[in-house]
Amino acid sequence: MENHNLTPAYIYTYACSPEELSLCRMEMRSLFGLESPFNIIKSPTSIDPSRSPFIKERIEVMHEGDSVQEIVEQVKHIQLDESTFKVIFVKINDLQEKVEYWEQRAIEREIGWPIQGEADMHEPDHIFGIVPLGRKWYFGKYLKSEAIWLHHLKKPREYSTALSTRVARAVANIAVPKPEGVKAIDPCCGIGTVLVEALSMGIDIVGRDINPLVTDGSRENIAYFGHVGEVTTGPISEVSEKYDVAIIDMPYNLYTHASPEDQLSILQNARRFAGKVVVITIETMDEMIKEAGFEIADRCVANKGSFSRQIIVCE
Structure with missing residues (x-):
């Protein structure tokens, strides 16, 4: 056979x-x-x-x-x-x-x-x-195929602006197509939608966010689905370890909205500790990505009704 x-x-x-x-x-x-x-x-x-x-x-x-x-x-x-x-x-x-x-x-x-x-x-x-x-x-x-992401639709902690589980799962695959030996970080992890999907696929990923409210929610969501993942609280500027890839969903919700200066700082910090970065943004930021020292390797648009997000692979 x-x-x-x-x-x-x-x-x-x-x-x-x-x-x-x-x-x-x-x-x-x-x-x-x-x-x-x-x-x-x-x-x-x-x-x-x-x-x-x-x-x-x-x-x-x-x-x-x-x-x-x-x-x-x-x-x-x-x-x-x-x-x-x-x-x-x-x-x-x-x-x-x-x-x-x-x-x-x-x-x-x-x-x-x-x-x-x-x-x-x-x-x-x-x-x-x-x-x-x-x-x-x-x-x-x-x-x-089994629709594993469907099991993650109902989380104990949710925010309306969080990525859908389908988009989060696809983004994790785009960021880490071959998980073996790859270290990943989500330094603006919010309530952990990407973390849950990535951890459920065996991706070695850690989370971080500046907001203690959302890092608590992220830990709760990860534990709820039976996964183990480290989530720390603090600014992206304090990340000192090196990672192969970072997934950055640019903050724009009620709790943490990033100004253009914040966005550039996030990208510049990511350039410092990650070889590859996948950026998720509701605004066009090509010039800012280049200013941070990245080249755009691939991109797409994920639409949901009138709401659209750009997903950009930066190397």
Whole structure:
């Protein structure tokens, strides 16, 4: 049941609203180093699909062919003994014409028939996916994404201007696409929306905020979801450790509104202790970012109704 290709390959499908498209594409570029014009992408990069709020499912490619018939020939070698399985036709693909429901079921049956095991539509031991992409057909182990961010919607402490959990999760992925060995900081962490998402993905991140009210709320939120993370109170100017990346949601709420001087100071301090900074802002601040010594590497806009935020990767 192993992938017989020399290079491991994974296929991910995506779903997002038009308002989220810019953010979704930027997260895709960060995670995979490229962007697909469709809601489906093939990559050698293996990530848990539940990391992204936009990824729906993943196929770990075991076989590929120019036709369904070629896949049928290849799956004859799969021996599951007493194990049960099912085959799923992946609906999100790059075909120009829609595959009708009855055709999807027929393809599933055709591929499932030669597999040596017992078919079980309800609680199978193994789930396989079949998907057309780039004029080829791919078959492999199927994994559905779990919307972990949904569990974080209701926090004990909330502010109306905080990022949504979906945006926060995507931002954490943009900032830290490969968590291993990366140290991150959110030095204007507010009530910890980004911290909760990042910690739930195993990202090594600490929080800080100048306002003791919000750092208390941040600690409470992190503990509520069963995570352990350090949150300190104090100005960004007192951060002395070095970090690989900083995520800065520019303060603009009732409790701490940053003046242009404050914003520049925040960016200059971040330049001092972080190699890469992801800035979230409701105002255009390109000139200020350059003045602080950064180059803009990538950017997107996340809209919510008439309210929009810019997310800018600075290096």
